[in-house]
Amino acid sequence: MGTLVVQNDFTHGEMEPRLIGRSDIVLYKKAARQMRNVLVLPGGGAKRRFGTEFIADITDSSTQFKLNDFEFSEEVAYLLLFTSATLRIYLNGELKATLVTPYPDSVINSLKFAQTTNRLVITHPDFIPHFLSRGGDDVTWNLSPFDFTFVPFHDFIQGTYDNNTFTLSGTTKGNHELTVSGSGPFLFTDAYVGGAFFASGSDVTQPLGYARITNKVSSTVVDVEVVVEFEKSAYSGKDCDVLEKAWSDLEPDGSGNRGWPISCTFYQDRLYFGGSRSLPQTIFASQVDDFVDFDIGTGEDDQAIIATLGSNKINDIKHIVSDRSLQLFTFSSEWSAPQIEDSPLTPSNISIQRQTGKGATNVDPVILDNFTFYVKRGGKGVMAYDFNFDSQSYNSKNVSIISSNLIRQPLDSCVLRGSFLDDADYLFLINNDGTMANFQSLAEQDVSAWTLSETQGKFLRCQEVGDDIFFIVERTANNLPVRYIERLNFDFFMDSQKTQTFGSPTSSITGLEHLNGKIVKVRGDGFVQPDKMVINGEITIDEAATVVEVGLGFNPLIEVLPVIIQSQQGPTNYIPKRINRIWAQFHETLGVYVNGEQLIPNLQLNDVFDENTLQPSAEPQTGSFQLYNQGWYISPGGRASEREPKTITITQEDPLPMNILSVGYEVTI
Numbered sequence: 001m002g003t004l005v006v007q008n009d010f011t012h013g014e015m016e017p018r019l020i021g022r023s024d025i026v027l028y029k030k031a032a033r034q035m036r037n038v039l040v041l042p043g044g045g046a047k048r049r050f051g052t053e054f055i056a057d058i059t060d061s062s063t064q065f066k067l068n069d070f071e072f073s074e075e076v077a078y079l080l081l082f083t084s085a086t087l088r089i090y091l092n093g094e095l096k097a098t099l100v101t102p103y104p105d106s107v108i109n110s111l112k113f114a115q116t117t118n119r120l121v122i123t124h125p126d127f128i129p130h131f132l133s134r135g136g137d138d139v140t141w142n143l144s145p146f147d148f149t150f151v152p153f154h155d156f157i158q159g160t161y162d163n164n165t166f167t168l169s170g171t172t173k174g175n176h177e178l179t180v181s182g183s184g185p186f187l188f189t190d191a192y193v194g195g196a197f198f199a200s201g202s203d204v205t206q207p208l209g210y211a212r213i214t215n216k217v218s219s220t221v222v223d224v225e226v227v228v229e230f231e232k233s234a235y236s237g238k239d240c241d242v243l244e245k246a247w248s249d250l251e252p253d254g255s256g257n258r259g260w261p262i263s264c265t266f267y268q269d270r271l272y273f274g275g276s277r278s279l280p281q282t283i284f285a286s287q288v289d290d291f292v293d294f295d296i297g298t299g300e301d302d303q304a305i306i307a308t309l310g311s312n313k314i315n316d317i318k319h320i321v322s323d324r325s326l327q328l329f330t331f332s333s334e335w336s337a338p339q340i341e342d343s344p345l346t347p348s349n350i351s352i353q354r355q356t357g358k359g360a361t362n363v364d365p366v367i368l369d370n371f372t373f374y375v376k377r378g379g380k381g382v383m384a385y386d387f388n389f390d391s392q393s394y395n396s397k398n399v400s401i402i403s404s405n406l407i408r409q410p411l412d413s414c415v416l417r418g419s420f421l422d423d424a425d426y427l428f429l430i431n432n433d434g435t436m437a438n439f440q441s442l443a444e445q446d447v448s449a450w451t452l453s454e455t456q457g458k459f460l461r462c463q464e465v466g467d468d469i470f471f472i473v474e475r476t477a478n479n480l481p482v483r484y485i486e487r488l489n490f491d492f493f494m495d496s497q498k499t500q501t502f503g504s505p506t507s508s509i510t511g512l513e514h515l516n517g518k519i520v521k522v523r524g525d526g527f528v529q530p531d532k533m534v535i536n537g538e539i540t541i542d543e544a545a546t547v548v549e550v551g552l553g554f555n556p557l558i559e560v561l562p563v564i565i566q567s568q569q570g571p572t573n574y575i576p577k578r579i580n581r582i583w584a585q586f587h588e589t590l591g592v593y594v595n596g597e598q599l600i601p602n603l604q605l606n607d608v609f610d611e612n613t614l615q616p617s618a619e620p621q622t623g624s625f626q627l628y629n630q631g632w633y634i635s636p637g638g639r640a641s642e643r644e645p646k647t648i649t650i651t652q653e654d655p656l657p658m659n660i661l662s663v664g665y666e667v668t669i
Contacts, residue, residue: 009044013449034559040449048658051492064108067463077466150295153243161186161237171230187219191256274317329360355394379409403450434458493655494551505544513537523549583664588620590656
């Protein structure tokens with residue numbers, strides 16, 4: 001009898017090929033050589049991945065797509081699809097409304113979103129922020145630009161007016177004129193309307209005078225509203241700050257064009273904007289519970305906040321995330337705005353502190369399992385951003401290092417959260433090659449497992465909407481490229497699947513135009529039938545059925561790592577070994593092959609013979625299976641010195657349930 005080895009779980013997913021020699025690490029016994037089209041279960045097993053349900057054909061001239069959700073209530077959530085100058089709004093897969101937007105193809109991928117109650121904020125540095133809101137029913141929507149009460153202001157040309165003199169027609173609160181004179185080059189432009197004028201007092205006991213600029217009279221005169229009274233009427237430019245609007249399009253006189261906010265979030269009853277084209281390292285927070293007022297006023301606790309990252313590098317604030325604290329992600333580093341004793345952030349206490357220096361891509365960070373996951377700069381790693389209570393700071397931990405081959409410059413991310421149907425939480429990353437990396441994270445059980453999903457075509461985008469996940473997928477129909485919206489469905493065993501229920505057994509199946517020209521898998525009343533070619537949206541199945549499922553097949557694969565055991569001489573990495581027996585423990589499974597040689601039996605006592613063929617049961621089976629005499633693997637050279645043991649592969653060709661709990665083997669050296 002040889003040595004018995006059992007792999008009880010796959011809690012660390014697929015291992016990167018360059019780590020296969022690391023049999024000394026604990027992860028080796030909890031990982032696999034390949035895990036394709038499967039998901040790791042919270043308990044450590046692996047199951048066939050979900051199928052997808054065909055929802056809509058969105059093939060048109062657009063080349064860029066962006067998905068987002070709109071939560072109207074706990075029960076009602078909409079899918080938003082942004083394409084070139086168009087927004088399509090879906091509810092439960094049904095198109096409800098189509099709106100015109102200002103966003104062309106070239107900016108779609110850079111849109112950012114944040115929602116509170118019935119309003120969704122949309123930002124892009126080239127466009128004024130917009131609100132999207134729903135009216136009285138599913139088909140009534142409004143998309144409109146912000147009507148700001150006040151925008152922030154900033155001194156973009158500090159020092160150029162030092163030789164000027166600024167004179168107020170009045171110093172008390174109210175409306176007055178402000179005139180600039182002197183030899184300096186400074187002149188008022190339209191960009192200053194909505195800006196501000198500040199002047200310091202003669203000593204620290206004197207207040208700082210503050211006036212809002214409300215109108216341009218000429219290049220040397222503007223109307224102002226004095227908010228904080230001034231000590232005197234005339235000031236040297238060295239004692240002043242003259243601020244223009246921090247955000248703007250190109251003004252009528254050709255001035256301004258400072259751009260608009262890059263990213264956004266809601267936090268502590270404020271709307272936060274992260275960065276802009278002209279101020280990429282600055283965050284702006286609205287007044288409390290007034291999301292269109294960014295006036296800093298006199299610095300009271302409920303007034304607007306402006307703060308800038310203290311960095312010697314230009315760091316565009318790509319993402320701003322609300323969690324236990326305000327988190328900011330830039331191209332080169334990660335930041336946080338900590339709170340003192342859980343007190344809210346205010347103009348007087350805000351402090352933005354650098355935490356780690358990994359850098360983030362444009363893929364939106366997501367919160368899962370109490371971590372914020374983001375794609376590391378360069379697109380080859382995924383980081384978990386987590387608060388360390390001992391150091392009172394955030395750490396960034398690479399959670400994809402043992403599966404880095406599955407992270408391929410991701411384009412999009414989303415999270416599937418556990419529900420009454422499935423208690424697992426998953427992170428999905430859409431790779432730029434059309435595959436999808438799947439991550440199961442369960443920190444308290446030491447589950448950190450990556451697998452890879454592949455489809456006939458390319459995954460392009462994904463989005464969480466309530467308990468659903470929607471994908472945009474590129475496929476072919478009649479040899480032409482098409483793009484579909486498809487919905488994740490764990491009850492489906494095929495992709496782009498369409499399920500039809502008939503009043504009586506039917507063999508002629510129509511309505512399959514989205515699969516034209518494709519070889520499809522077929523299930524009739526739960527039984528797998530022969531593959532068919534879809535022609536003109538139709539197929540004829542061999543056995544008439546009442547419930548017919550038709551879709552594109554995909555093949556799950558689990559390949560266990562090479563067998564390593566401990567001998568009296570030490571590890572057996574490079575010693576020839578022979579696998580005598582293999583065991584596979586399975587749960588509610590059908591149609592699975594071990595090493596491609598033998599089907600796991602799926603027979604029940606009530607199965608019957610039909611023309612000397614035992615018909616398999618349609619009921620999934622639970623148990624274990626043993627496969628004998630696996631032998632050696634002989635490399636292509638055929639020399640004995642190149643003998644290697646066979647690895648264990650578990651595959652499935654038919655659209656059926658599959659849950660593999662563990663594998664074991666008996667090995668002889």
